[in-house]
Amino acid sequence: MKSISLLGSTGSIGVNVLDVVRRCPDRYRIVALAAGTNISLLARQVIEFDPEIISIAEEKYSTQLRELLPRQYHARICFGVEGAKLAAACRSADITFSAIVGSAGLQPTLAAIEAGKDIGLANKETLVMAGRIVIDAATKNGVRLFPVDSEHSAIFQALEAGRKEDLSKIILTASGGPFHGKSRRQLEEVTPEQALMHPNWSMGRKISIDSATLMNKGLEVIEARWLFDVLAGTIEVVVHPQSIVHSLVEYVDGSVLAQLGIPDMRIPIAYALSYPERMDLGLNPLRLSQCGRLEFIEPDYQCFPALKLAFDALEQGGVLPAVLNGANEVAVDAFLASRISFLQIAETVARTMDIVNEGREDCLEDILLADSRARREAEAVIRILS
Numbered sequence: 001m002k003s004i005s006l007l008g009s010t011g012s013i014g015v016n017v018l019d020v021v022r023r024c025p026d027r028y029r030i031v032a033l034a035a036g037t038n039i040s041l042l043a044r045q046v047i048e049f050d051p052e053i054i055s056i057a058e059e060k061y062s063t064q065l066r067e068l069l070p071r072q073y074h075a076r077i078c079f080g081v082e083g084a085k086l087a088a089a090c091r092s093a094d095i096t097f098s099a100i101v102g103s104a105g106l107q108p109t110l111a112a113i114e115a116g117k118d119i120g121l122a123n124k125e126t127l128v129m130a131g132r133i134v135i136d137a138a139t140k141n142g143v144r145l146f147p148v149d150s151e152h153s154a155i156f157q158a159l160e161a162g163r164k165e166d167l168s169k170i171i172l173t174a175s176g177g178p179f180h181g182k183s184r185r186q187l188e189e190v191t192p193e194q195a196l197m198h199p200n201w202s203m204g205r206k207i208s209i210d211s212a213t214l215m216n217k218g219l220e221v222i223e224a225r226w227l228f229d230v231l232a233g234t235i236e237v238v239v240h241p242q243s244i245v246h247s248l249v250e251y252v253d254g255s256v257l258a259q260l261g262i263p264d265m266r267i268p269i270a271y272a273l274s275y276p277e278r279m280d281l282g283l284n285p286l287r288l289s290q291c292g293r294l295e296f297i298e299p300d301y302q303c304f305p306a307l308k309l310a311f312d313a314l315e316q317g318g319v320l321p322a323v324l325n326g327a328n329e330v331a332v333d334a335f336l337a338s339r340i341s342f343l344q345i346a347e348t349v350a351r352t353m354d355i356v357n358e359g360r361e362d363c364l365e366d367i368l369l370a371d372s373r374a375r376r377e378a379e380a381v382i383r384i385l386s
């Protein structure tokens with residue numbers, strides 16, 4: 001029986017993790033749940049999965065949570081960053097699933113690593129912000145990072161078929177998002193509602209907007225650099241609107257290996273949980289003859305400059321990936337609040353990277369400082385733009 005601490009249980013990934021656990025009750029149990037503010041869903045999850053520790057975003061929600069739970073409920077309830085860290089490092093957990101969205105996922109993930117927990121890593125912002133620190137901590141604590149992001153799970157699987165020294169390229173597929181094929185002129189007009197309509201995946205709001213700008217793919221490039229210990233020049237992005245080929249690796253002999261599947265996050269989630277075994281979850285199989293045409297197209301960097309910004313941040317290194325990430329989070333929120341336009345998301349990130357591009361990046365505190373400076377400057381840029 002494997003015990004799981006699940007961070008971000010009320011989100012799109014969290015709900016899928018719980019669905020996998022529900023399908024395999026003899027293999028997995030939940031020992032900790034951390035969420036933000038969706039207290040009614042969290043309460044239902046607590047009643048069903050009976051964890052030892054529960055964490056919520058703020059103390060003020062604890063009364064509401066207690067009212068929804070049976071009297072004398074035994075689980076420990078904690079809150080805030082410290083609460084999420086306690087849940088992440090829960091003594092009885094064998095693996096911690098990192099599925100809080102955004103920079104809020106970084107500190108709990110590091111706490112889990114420092115407590116020696118293996119990680120099911122969905123929160124890509126963790127590696128974008130603090131790749132070196134996180135990888136060093138994982139190495140020091142003998143912790144394995146199992147990719148949950150569909151592309152990285154695909155790469156992880158394709159890499160198992162060859163030797164690292166024979167790898168020549170990692171090819172990340174991008175769906176292109178809901179605006180694939182649109183001109184810059186057309187992108188000027190698009191609304192948050194349209195941007196949230198991902199063609200293939202049902203995901204949280206932040207990652208859905210990132211997919212629409214292609215910043216998601218940029219974040220994934222940086223995530224791949226750290227997860228697979230490769231140079232930026234080894235990573236290529238190709239637009240594949242059908243999201244059937246989840247990513248590929250090329251070896252020096254010219255062989256290209258891919259992982260394919262229906263777009264369902266329960267597949268990479270289950271693999272992160274059961275590795276090296278594979279589980280039959282009873283999902284619909286991929287029927288190649290029903291997939292239609294599979295396309296592979298060069299990304300359009302003019303219309304989707306966020307992808308280029310992420311490559312730049314990775315190449316320049318230092319605090320820039322953390323600055324890119326912090327500015328992007330602020331810009332996505334501003335776009336969702338209709339304060340800036342779609343194209344101004346990447347513009348905000350670019351301008352912030354011009355302003356905040358120096359600083360130490362030796363420890364977590366340095367990264368958090370860069371993140372808060374980036375957020376402050378991004379807000380200032382948005383005030384000018386809007």
Ligand SMILES: NC(=O)C1=CN([C@@H]2O[C@H](COP(=O)(O)OP(=O)(O)OC[C@H]3O[C@@H](n4cnc5c(N)ncnc54)[C@H](OP(=O)(O)O)[C@@H]3O)[C@@H](O)[C@H]2O)C=CC1
Nearest residue numbers: 008010011012013035036037038100101104122123203204
């Ligand atoms: N969705 C997907 O298919 C994929 C997602 N990912 C990555 O996984 C992560 C989660 O994405 P997704 O599930 O879509 O996001 P969602 O927005 O659906 O869920 C986010 C989760 O984080 C919780 N949360 C937010 N802020 C805090 C906080 N301060 N403290 C504690 N919990 C918090 C939310 O709680 P609440 O709702 O209760 O406020 C919710 O449980 C992201 O980093 C994303 O990039 C990667 C690949 C695919």
Ligand SMILES: CC(=O)[C@@H](O)[C@H](O)COP(=O)(O)O
Nearest residue numbers: 149150174175176177211216
């Ligand atoms: C499901 C998943 O892993 C997402 O990160 C997905 O890749 C988003 O799709 P895009 O390729 O549109 O960014």
Ligand SMILES: [Mn+2]
Nearest residue numbers: 149150151220
């Ligand atoms: Mn992905």
